[in-house]
Amino acid sequence: MSDKLYPVAIEVNGTRRTLQVPARLSLVDCLRDELRLTGTHIGCEHGICGACSVLLDGEPVRSCLMFAVQADGHKVTTVEGLANTDGTPGILQDSFCEKHALQCGYCTPGMLIAAHALLAEIKQPTDAEIRVAIGGNLCRCTGYQQIVDAVKLAAARLSTQATDGFKNG
Amino acid sequence: MKAASFDYVRAASITEACELLRQDGGDVKLIAGGQSLTPMMAMRLTRPSRLVDINEIDALKFIKLDNNTARIGACTRQCVVAADNALAARVPLLRRALAWVGHTQTRNRGTLGGSLAHADPAAELPLVAQVLDARLQIRSTSGTRTLPASEFFIGPLTTALEAHECLEEIYWPVWTEHRTGCAFTEVSRRHGDFAIIEACAQIAVDADGRCMRASFGLGGGGTIPLAFPALAATLIGTQLDDAVLKGVTQDAAAELDPGGDLHASAGYRKHLAAVLATRVLRAAYDEAYGKA
Incomplete structure (x- = not known):
């Protein structure tokens, strides 16, 4: 046992961040407490709720199920990284607002990450594909239908503005 | 819900991982994807003193x-x-x-x-x-x-x-028989959860629909998932008609020793095991026989 610190270098939302972390520090705690990126939420802390989803090297993973030290040398995209470069909400985020796809907002960062990864892979997903993609994310306000609607709206908008405001993690 | 302290080593090769395991004795754990180990550590169900990470070993x-x-x-x-x-x-x-x-x-x-x-x-x-x-x-x-x-x-x-x-x-x-089919199904509380009961089967048939090769198994009904090679062997030469299937799947379910809990009683799990085994055997057979 030790509280030894380990040097890590993680590219977070396009910026290289270097810090010293104890091995037990989860990636989500590192993002929130060390890097002050509080957009990623902590829900269950054991891999059930999906609120802490981030992109690791472009693929959605649960940041509570990884230790920060394991992310050394990798790229992480958080919900902050989904915004436009000027900080305004991206098309997917706007679509969530417009379709009332959030009530309390706790699950929203995870939903956005899951939906973003889906739309990066499938440009025009079916309802079933959307439901599978967000199947690992719990919403306790039971807003799933509006979330599906928002992802469909974003897909439609992105197809007409394919290059504007939508970045691949 | 935070893991206890531990030391971390990222192994560069399987040789190094094995060497680290040998040096360390009993309190060291390998971590691969960590999708089960990490929550167990967060819940303090396990407290390894050291993790050897094999994720970077291409x-x-x-x-x-x-x-x-x-x-x-x-x-x-x-x-x-x-x-x-x-x-x-x-x-x-x-x-x-x-x-x-x-x-x-x-x-x-x-x-x-x-x-x-x-x-x-x-x-x-x-x-x-x-x-x-x-x-x-x-x-x-x-x-x-x-x-x-x-x-x-x-x-x-x-x-x-x-x-x-x-x-x-x-x-x-790899089953090389041309007419091979397979199926997997389970019942769980939500999709993606561990199964209450799970079943899978693989069947190969000849051009007349006679079973040439069969394997099936059940999980969630005991301490480990089980295959039933002796029961599957009795399917050879048959066309998996209802009477044959009923006997085989009920015998398989009888070999299980499921516990009962809040979500499903032991009796329900046994019933479910026979039902799901029937479904996957039938589905695997139909897929195999459906191949031209």
């Missing part, structure tokens, strides 16, 4: 195919296994099963070998290993040994792996 991530065998490196991600079309053509049960394993976020990180070595009694991949009679190659500093799945799984979260050993590679037999 030599443990591969899918190699030949006519009779698919070889998959232990640290190959579940999403990679599920996406491989050439693998799905030879060992279709893996993709079928992986559709039931967790969610996109966990399959992106979770590994094939990690799931097998974790050996949850209701996990999907250990059941497929049992039904297909997979062989598991295990490495330590003193060399390698290979075990059939039937000798690898010992009990809940318990395998034949010694503390100083690392699962290296899994061999999946």
Whole structure:
């Protein structure tokens, strides 16, 4: 046992961040407490709720199920990284607002990450594909239908503005 | 819900991982995808003093195919296994099963070998290993040994792996019969959860629809997932008519020893086991016979 610190270098939302972390520090705690990126939420802390989803090297993973030290040398995209470069909400985020796809907002960062990864892979997903993609994310306000609607709206908008405001993690 | 303190070592090779395991004694754990180990550490169900991380060992991530065998490196991600079309053509049960394993976020990180070595009694991949009679190659500093799945799984979260050993590679037999079909199903509280009962089957038939080869198994009904080779052998030569299926699946369910809990009584699980075994055998047969 030790509280030894380990040097890590993680590219977070396009910026290289270097810090010293104890091995037990989860990636989500590192993002929130060390890097002050509080957009990623902590829900269950054991891999059930999906609120802490981030992109690791472009693929959605649960940041509570990884230790920060394991992310050394990798790229992480958080919900902050989904915004436009000027900080305004991206098309997917706007679509969530417009379709009332959030009530309390706790699950929203995870939903956005899951939906973003889906739309990066499938440009025009079916309802079933959307439901599978967000199947690992719990919403306790039971807003799933509006979330599906928002992802469909974003897909439609992105197809007409394919290059504007939508970045691949 | 935070893991206890531990030391961390990122192994650069399987040789280094085995050496680290040998040096450390009993309190060290390998971490692969960590989708089961990390929550267990967060809940303090396990408190290793050191983690040896094998995630960066590229030599443990591969899918190699030949006519009779698919070889998959232990640290190959579940999403990679599920996406491989050439693998799905030879060992279709893996993709079928992986559709039931967790969610996109966990399959992106979770590994094939990690799931097998974790050996949850209701996990999907250990059941497929049992039904297909997979062989598991295990490495330590003193060399390698290979075990059939039937000798690898010992009990809940318990395998034949010694503390100083690392699962290296899994061999999946390829059924070369043209008319081969397979099926996987389960009942769980929500999709992606561990199964209350899970079942899978693979069947090969001749041009007249007579069963030439059969294997099936059930998970969630006891300490380890089980295949039933003796019962499956009684299907050979039959066309899996209702009476045959009923006898075989009820005999299989009778071999289970499920516990009852809040979600399902022992009696319900036994009933479900026979029902799901019937469904996968029928579906696998129909798929096989449907091939021209």
